Amino acid sequence: MAGATREFVDGLCAGGPHPALARTRAVIRIEVADGPPGGGWTLVVADGRIRESDDVEDADCVIRADAATLEGLATGRVNATAAILRGVLHADGAPEVLAAVQGLMPGPPGSTGPRRPGTGAGG
Amino acid sequence: MSDGLVQILDGNTFVVSDERGDIEASRTDPTGLFSFDTRFLSRWVLTVNGERLNALSTDDLQYFQSRFFLVPGTGTVYVDAKLSVIRTRAVGGGFHEELLVMNHDEQPVELEIRVDADCDFADLFEVKDALRKKGSYGRQSADGLLHLTYERETFHRETTISAGAPAEIDERGFLFRVDLGPKARWSTTLDVVTTNTGLGERLLHPKYGRGATRARPNMEKDLDAWIAAAPTVHCGWQPLESTYRRSLVDLAALRFSPPVAAGRSLPAAGLPWFMTMFGRDSILTSLQALPFTPELAEATLRSLAARQGTRIDDFRDEDPGRILHEIRYGELTAFEERPHSPYYGNADATPLFVVLMDEYERWTGDTRLVRDLEHNARAALAWIDDYADLMGNGYIWYQRRNEQTGLENQCWKDSWDSISYRDGRLPGFPRATCELQGYAYDAKIRGARLARTVWKDPEYAARLEKQAAELKRRFNRDFWVKDGEYFALALDADGGQVDALASNNGHLLWSGIVDRTKARAVVRHLMGEHLFSGWGVRTLAAAEGRYNPVGYHVGAVWPFDNSFIAWGLRRYGFKEEAARIAAGILDASEFFDGRLPEAFGGYQRQLTRYPVRYPTACSPQAWSTGAPLLFLRTMLGLEPVGDHLVVDPSLPQGIGRLELLDIPGRWGRIDAFGRGRVAIQRSSGLRPELGEEAGGDMAPPPSRRSGRRRVPAG
Numbered sequence: 001m002a003g004a005t006r007e008f009v010d011g012l013c014a015g016g017p018h019p020a021l022a023r024t025r026a027v028i029r030i031e032v033a034d035g036p037p038g039g040g041w042t043l044v045v046a047d048g049r050i051r052e053s054d055d056v057e058d059a060d061c062v063i064r065a066d067a068a069t070l071e072g073l074a075t076g077r078v079n080a081t082a083a084i085l086r087g088v089l090h091a092d093g094a095p096e097v098l099a100a101v102q103g104l105m106p107g108p109p110g111s112t113g114p115r116r117p118g119t120g121a122g123g
Numbered sequence: 124m125s126d127g128l129v130q131i132l133d134g135n136t137f138v139v140s141d142e143r144g145d146i147e148a149s150r151t152d153p154t155g156l157f158s159f160d161t162r163f164l165s166r167w168v169l170t171v172n173g174e175r176l177n178a179l180s181t182d183d184l185q186y187f188q189s190r191f192f193l194v195p196g197t198g199t200v201y202v203d204a205k206l207s208v209i210r211t212r213a214v215g216g217g218f219h220e221e222l223l224v225m226n227h228d229e230q231p232v233e234l235e236i237r238v239d240a241d242c243d244f245a246d247l248f249e250v251k252d253a254l255r256k257k258g259s260y261g262r263q264s265a266d267g268l269l270h271l272t273y274e275r276e277t278f279h280r281e282t283t284i285s286a287g288a289p290a291e292i293d294e295r296g297f298l299f300r301v302d303l304g305p306k307a308r309w310s311t312t313l314d315v316v317t318t319n320t321g322l323g324e325r326l327l328h329p330k331y332g333r334g335a336t337r338a339r340p341n342m343e344k345d346l347d348a349w350i351a352a353a354p355t356v357h358c359g360w361q362p363l364e365s366t367y368r369r370s371l372v373d374l375a376a377l378r379f380s381p382p383v384a385a386g387r388s389l390p391a392a393g394l395p396w397f398m399t400m401f402g403r404d405s406i407l408t409s410l411q412a413l414p415f416t417p418e419l420a421e422a423t424l425r426s427l428a429a430r431q432g433t434r435i436d437d438f439r440d441e442d443p444g445r446i447l448h449e450i451r452y453g454e455l456t457a458f459e460e461r462p463h464s465p466y467y468g469n470a471d472a473t474p475l476f477v478v479l480m481d482e483y484e485r486w487t488g489d490t491r492l493v494r495d496l497e498h499n500a501r502a503a504l505a506w507i508d509d510y511a512d513l514m515g516n517g518y519i520w521y522q523r524r525n526e527q528t529g530l531e532n533q534c535w536k537d538s539w540d541s542i543s544y545r546d547g548r549l550p551g552f553p554r555a556t557c558e559l560q561g562y563a564y565d566a567k568i569r570g571a572r573l574a575r576t577v578w579k580d581p582e583y584a585a586r587l588e589k590q591a592a593e594l595k596r597r598f599n600r601d602f603w604v605k606d607g608e609y610f611a612l613a614l615d616a617d618g619g620q621v622d623a624l625a626s627n628n629g630h631l632l633w634s635g636i637v638d639r640t641k642a643r644a645v646v647r648h649l650m651g652e653h654l655f656s657g658w659g660v661r662t663l664a665a666a667e668g669r670y671n672p673v674g675y676h677v678g679a680v681w682p683f684d685n686s687f688i689a690w691g692l693r694r695y696g697f698k699e700e701a702a703r704i705a706a707g708i709l710d711a712s713e714f715f716d717g718r719l720p721e722a723f724g725g726y727q728r729q730l731t732r733y734p735v736r737y738p739t740a741c742s743p744q745a746w747s748t749g750a751p752l753l754f755l756r757t758m759l760g761l762e763p764v765g766d767h768l769v770v771d772p773s774l775p776q777g778i779g780r781l782e783l784l785d786i787p788g789r790w791g792r793i794d795a796f797g798r799g800r801v802a803i804q805r806s807s808g809l810r811p812e813l814g815e816e817a818g819g820d821m822a823p824p825p826s827r828r829s830g831r832r833r834v835p836a837g
Contacts, residue, residue, distance in 0.1 A: 019498040081464035085457035087277035095382040099429040107434035113442065114510050
């Protein structure tokens with residue numbers, strides 16, 4: 001169930017540098033509400049890069065949802081802001097860090113982007 | 124708002140009631156207590172011994188506080204005032220109410236004082252569009268509290284009401300049984316607290332604790348500090364001083380701190396429908412207010428940057444680099460029945476984001492912000508070329524990808540019929556409206572300045588300047604209507620000119636994209652009889668097919684629009700014309716007690732003698748509130764140049780002497796003075812104020828051009 005979330009986290013750590021995070025230093029904790037105790041991920045953001053940490057650190061931002069919701073976020077099928085408003089995603093801590101993390105989440109799988117009339121090509 | 128309604132607000136929490144303080148909302152009218160786009164009270168009715176009360180008077184004490192003077196009985200000429208009630212209400216994370224009942228009789232009275240409460244938890248969009256609810260309601264009275272709840276799956280909203288005095292609480296409200304002696308008084312407090320549990324935690328901390336009489340933080344002190352920090356206006360024409368103060372207070376009221384703003388406040392767009400962050404409105408209002416309250420611009424830039432688009436999302440019309448259009452927090456957004464989480468469907472906020480960033484730095488010298496948001500500015504500039512150029516010909520085009528609930532017109536004139544040919548036909552999509560190209564040009568020029576001076580990237584600066592020059596050349600060729608000598612409203616998908624004459628020409632002057640050789644002809648149109656009504660420039664010229672003096676974007680006069688047109692006229696050296704527009708709109712403001720509405724009718728001034736308010740105009744609206752501020756700037760000709768502020772006044776004659784003291788900026792604080800010299804041609808029968816010399820004069824003696832430099836503060 002957590003495969004897509006795992007892949008998403010791995011992708012974040014392998015990718016980068018993320019220009020949008022160039023000035024962000026933060027620890028983000030992702031918790032799986034219906035997962036085993038001690039599960040989840042702790043991510044450290046520094047110098048535009050993200051790494052996973054096993055150390056227990058005070059998080060600047062904690063994101064908590066069930067595994068299915070997290071998978072939806074990781075694959076772009078769930079929008080984080082709408083999920084927070086609906087009460088299925090709980091986020092505590094620095095809102096600007098949360099916004100930065102949201103910015104790294106993918107868009108919906110079926111979205112094609114702007115199309116140029118007559119060409120069908122994306123913008 | 125309709126007359127007879129009383130509104131108080133704090134950020135995106137507001138209360139709209141009748142003149143008695145009562146709320147009896149139908150499904151479709153925007154009365155009630157609203158917070159985060161949800162109605163938290165739809166019924167709030169006070170009775171004494173089963174009788175409704177009658178309002179003797181209503182005082183708006185502050186934007187967040189009202190007082191209602193009431194007596195029992197309604198509908199009769201004669202009022203038996205043996206008993207009176209003073210109801211004082213302040214908004215702040217819900218609202219706090221104080222009831223004071225006074226027996227003026229020499230006999231004791233037994234009273235049943237009742238407050239009925241109910242809530243439909245409507246999403247603001249449901250009120251606007253008359254939609255039905257999908258969740259279930261609950262009501263419970265326990266431990267001295269009345270809980271009204273709404274649930275839909277995991278979505279939960281709650282209103283909690285408590286009273287200071289002993290009460291019998293049932294599911295419909297509060298009953299106070301009071302034995303009031305001769306000449307005696309009785310009082311209680313009532314607190315209404317809103318809870319958004321779906322937001323993970325209580326986002327709103329009520330500013331009034333149970334039974335407390337003062338808000339925390341103290342809102343009156345906050346308002347005093349806000350006004351004290353702003354420059355001071357002294358003017359020979361008194362209405363301008365009142366309008367200025369009204370604008371400052373309304374701007375304070377419209378301050379809104381979205382969760383990403385880290386406690387900073389930016390201007391929400393307007394009451395009642397638009398109490399949230401809008402890319403376009405927040406940016407344009409911040410631009411208008413820059414010489415007065417530059418902190419709004421900083422909050423706007425940082426908040427919009429935090430939610431800048433990063434991905435492709437067709438439902439939300441999101442692209443990487445795009446600046447949001449609107450964010451909402453209600454039920455329909457939560458369940459993705461509306462795309463406002465946030466919605467990105469606009470084509471102007473992205474270039475305007477760069478324009479505001481540059482203008483902010485020019486005024487404040489805050490290069491730290493420009494460095495912090497370098498990535499965001501570059502992404503915005505890249506969006507213009509990579510995502511907005513739908514036809515591949517170097518212009519910004521728009522066409523929504525969300526066909527169900529997205530916006531068709533993604534420019535400021537966003538109503539369905541706003542973009543038309545002269546003969547009234549509507550073009551297909553995509554559309555490239557002219558002002559968008561002006562904004563893009565300005566963004567590239569200003570982005571180049573920031574790249575050269577702050578980011579130290581001269582190659583990028585040169586590239587942007589080259590693109591801007593090419594855009595200007597193309598634009599002056601493709602949009603220029605040769606036989607009419609003005610710029611077309613838009614291009615259609617076939618590259619043809621959407622050739623209506625509209626106020627957008629003024630925005631083109633503001634952006635600087637107009638060739639100098641064409642400017643005079645454009646100004647002739649703006650000040651000509653088809654566009655200029657005498658009060659201001661109409662959104663659409665009177666000779667066009669779709670012109671309607673009470674058409675929202677097809678004939679009405681928008682104060683905000685005119686404030687940017689006047690700025691554009693100044694930019695091209697047409698100082699007297701800018702002063703004439705300022706005179707017309709400021710004159711109109713007096714008819715609205717200093718609070719300019721969103722729009723008023725485009726009727727010729729001689730026809731109506733007074734500006735006719737647009738029927739459903741939003742008020743106060745942020746960019747109307749900001750319009751007098753921008754007019755002050757343009758009339759005084761304030762322009763930052765390096766570390767100095769240039770003052771070059773051109774004022775309507777009737778304004779007399781104008782002083783703007785303590786203008787904040789990179790120079791510290793500076794004063795500007797001017798004297799009215801521009802004669803305003805009046806037709807017979809018009810009011811004299813701004814067309815004639817002001818009666819009173821002010822000391823010290825007039826000085827036409829002076830700017831006094833002060834030692835920078837701190």
